[in-house]
Amino acid sequence: MTVFQEAVLAVVRLVPSGKVVSYGQVAAYIGTPRAARQVGWAMRSMEGAPDFPWWRVLNNAGKITIKGNQFNSAQLQKELLEAEDVAVSSTYELDMARYRFRADAETLQMLKLDPAYIDHVLSRYSIG
DNA sequence: CCAATGACCGTAA
DNA sequence: GTTACGGCCATTG
Numbered sequence: 001m002t003v004f005q006e007a008v009l010a011v012v013r014l015v016p017s018g019k020v021v022s023y024g025q026v027a028a029y030i031g032t033p034r035a036a037r038q039v040g041w042a043m044r045s046m047e048g049a050p051d052f053p054w055w056r057v058l059n060n061a062g063k064i065t066i067k068g069n070q071f072n073s074a075q076l077q078k079e080l081l082e083a084e085d086v087a088v089s090s091t092y093e094l095d096m097a098r099y100r101f102r103a104d105a106e107t108l109q110m111l112k113l114d115p116a117y118i119d120h121v122l123s124r125y126s127i128g
Numbered sequence: 129c130c131a132a133t134g135a136c137c138g139t140a141a
Numbered sequence: 142g143t144t145a146c147g148g149c150c151a152t153t154g
Contacts, residue, residue, distance in 0.1 A: 005151095023135070036137060045152095072135085
């Protein structure tokens with residue numbers, strides 16, 4: 001378990017039931033806003049981690065783009081989201097404006113991020 | 129050290 | 142709405 005993986009784990013665990021985040025968003029909350037792909041990599045390597053709601057993470061367009069393996073699949077992710085009252089279409093898409101999780105300033109400060117950077121992140125994933 | 133890979137993102141036309 | 146392209150950065154061979 002690397003530092004990066006633990007950071008991903010910590011952020012994903014902040015997402016409450018019924019809410020979702022994008023890979024880029026998770027990367028931004030970690031402090032490496034351009035490392036969206038690594039988030040996907042990290043999750044793939046943590047398929048069995050406890051208390052790890054991996055299904056609440058999808059791409060910025062609100063689409064499930066998981067490749068799928070013996071443990072996880074797009075179909076399973078869809079079912080897990082629907083179990084939390086998140087509407088997912090047959091094409092594995094959902095309304096990000098409605099379901100996106102937004103960390104508040106306090107949460108971001110808890111992650112030990114630079115104040116100026118937090119400002120930037122908040123403006124990027126703010127309401128509206 | 130260098131090259132390749134990838135559950136992605138943002139911009140541009 | 143679409144496709145194309147460059148960039149991103151951790152990990153692996």
